[in-house]
Amino acid sequence: MLRTFSSKQTEQLAHYLTPIRQLLSPNYKRKLAPAKVLFCETLDDECISLRLKVSHIEKLAFKPGQHFQLSFEINGRFLTRTFSAASTPKDLYENKVVEFYIKKIPDGTVTSFIADELKAGDMINIAKAQGSFVISDNSSSAMQLFLAAGSGISPILSMLKSSPREELTKHKAIWYRRGNVQSPATKSLRLLAENGLDLKIIDTEINNRISDKHLEHALSEKSVSDAYICGPIGFIQTAGNLLQQRAKKLNQTLPSIYSETFVIPKISGSTSEHTITVNKNATATSIGNEPILDSLESAGHKPVFGCRAGACHQCSATLLSGSVKNVLTDQTHREHGEKIQICCSFAESDLEIEIQERVE
Numbered sequence: 001m002l003r004t005f006s007s008k009q010t011e012q013l014a015h016y017l018t019p020i021r022q023l024l025s026p027n028y029k030r031k032l033a034p035a036k037v038l039f040c041e042t043l044d045d046e047c048i049s050l051r052l053k054v055s056h057i058e059k060l061a062f063k064p065g066q067h068f069q070l071s072f073e074i075n076g077r078f079l080t081r082t083f084s085a086a087s088t089p090k091d092l093y094e095n096k097v098v099e100f101y102i103k104k105i106p107d108g109t110v111t112s113f114i115a116d117e118l119k120a121g122d123m124i125n126i127a128k129a130q131g132s133f134v135i136s137d138n139s140s141s142a143m144q145l146f147l148a149a150g151s152g153i154s155p156i157l158s159m160l161k162s163s164p165r166e167e168l169t170k171h172k173a174i175w176y177r178r179g180n181v182q183s184p185a186t187k188s189l190r191l192l193a194e195n196g197l198d199l200k201i202i203d204t205e206i207n208n209r210i211s212d213k214h215l216e217h218a219l220s221e222k223s224v225s226d227a228y229i230c231g232p233i234g235f236i237q238t239a240g241n242l243l244q245q246r247a248k249k250l251n252q253t254l255p256s257i258y259s260e261t262f263v264i265p266k267i268s269g270s271t272s273e274h275t276i277t278v279n280k281n282a283t284a285t286s287i288g289n290e291p292i293l294d295s296l297e298s299a300g301h302k303p304v305f306g307c308r309a310g311a312c313h314q315c316s317a318t319l320l321s322g323s324v325k326n327v328l329t330d331q332t333h334r335e336h337g338e339k340i341q342i343c344c345s346f347a348e349s350d351l352e353i354e355i356q357e358r359v360e
Contacts, residue, residue, distance in 0.1 A: 032071060032125040033060055038097070040122075042115045043183050047151060048102040050083075050114060054126060057096055062089045064162040065155040065228075065260075066129035068098065069306075073124075074113050079297065081110045082308045084155040084230075084260070085129070086185065088162045098126065101185055103151035130306050130314075133260035135159055136226060145224045145255070146173040147210070147239050149231030153177070153185050155260060156230055160192055169196035174218055176202050176210060176231070210235060212242050223252045229259040233328070236261055261309050274322075274347040279354055286351070292317075292324065292342040296355070303342060304356040310344035317342050322351035 039051040054060065067084040087099040105111045133155055148156045153175050160173060175189065193199040200218050229239050236259045247254045276284045276295065284299035286292055293315055296303050306314030310328040319338045324345040326333065332348065333340050342355070
């Protein structure tokens with residue numbers, strides 16, 4: 001007689017078999033796909049080009065603009081970070097390749113490891129893509145604007161390279177980057193421009209910040225239906241404000257603005273240490289200028305998270321006591337039972353929180 005298993009029993013069996021799989025294959029992580037490093041090179045002081053060959057692509061799902069979680073074994077610990085792909089779903093499904101342009105964070109554990117130690121042939125793990133920074137289903141047939149700063153070009157590139165040629169001619173892309181490095185991203189954009197993309201690349205060493213003059217020169221009096229913006233928080237806020245002001249000035253419909261940022265701003269000057277009680281028993285130490293998520297991971301916890309940028313809310317935890325500040329909203333949370341985002345919240349006192357732990 002054939003016996004069937006419930007989803008709960010299947011999950012329990014998977015938990016039981018995971019340690020055995022890990023003995024046979026040390027890099028094995030359940031729900032993750034192994035990926036082989038094909039290419040890893042630091043292009044300049046800030047940008048790393050990483051290309052992966054992915055096995056078991058059936059574990060992955062990917063829309064242009066989304067980000068992947070990559071897991072690395074560093075000094076005996078598995079650390080996970082989120083990066084947006086610059087490649088396309090076609091690259092993944094036809095060639096099993098995913099490509100990233102990663103900003104090197106000064107003193108960043110993971111990005112320093114990628115830049116200094118990761119090499120072709122090494123194995124890491126990759127999880128299915130996540131994120132809502134994708135081309136809207138309600139996008140108009142009118143002109144769409146793509147604005148990026150630095151490594152924020154990655155998801156923008158994925159979107160543009162996935163656009164049909166007839167749609168590409170309706171797109172305008174402006175990329176703010178430092179210096180005149182002929183990176184793979186630059187070459188990809190130049191190729192897209194040859195196929196109809198209206199492209200402008202601005203050197204931030206010459207033109208420091210986005211301005212209304214840049215938009216006026218690039219757009220003239222054309223109406224923008226949708227704007228996709230990726231980069232630091234300040235860049236996104238300034239660009240959004242300028243686009244709205246421009247539309248009002250020209251008596252045009254306000255554009256729909258979609259954005260994503262990668263970097264959580266630090267709280268300067270705060271280095272006080274606080275104790276975090278996690279799920280009523282375990283503890284961790286938080287430093288005032290470090291996101292709670294980072295503090296928990298440093299203590300060996302494995303909180304559920306997604307974008308690490310405050311966009312997806314997958315890292316939400318329940319505050320039981322104490323005070324935290326969300327640096328994206330500038331709000332302070334002290335109420336028992338409040339939901340907090342631990343990727344972009346910083347401890348202002350000793351805390352007690354409840355989190356969801358990842359199952360690997």
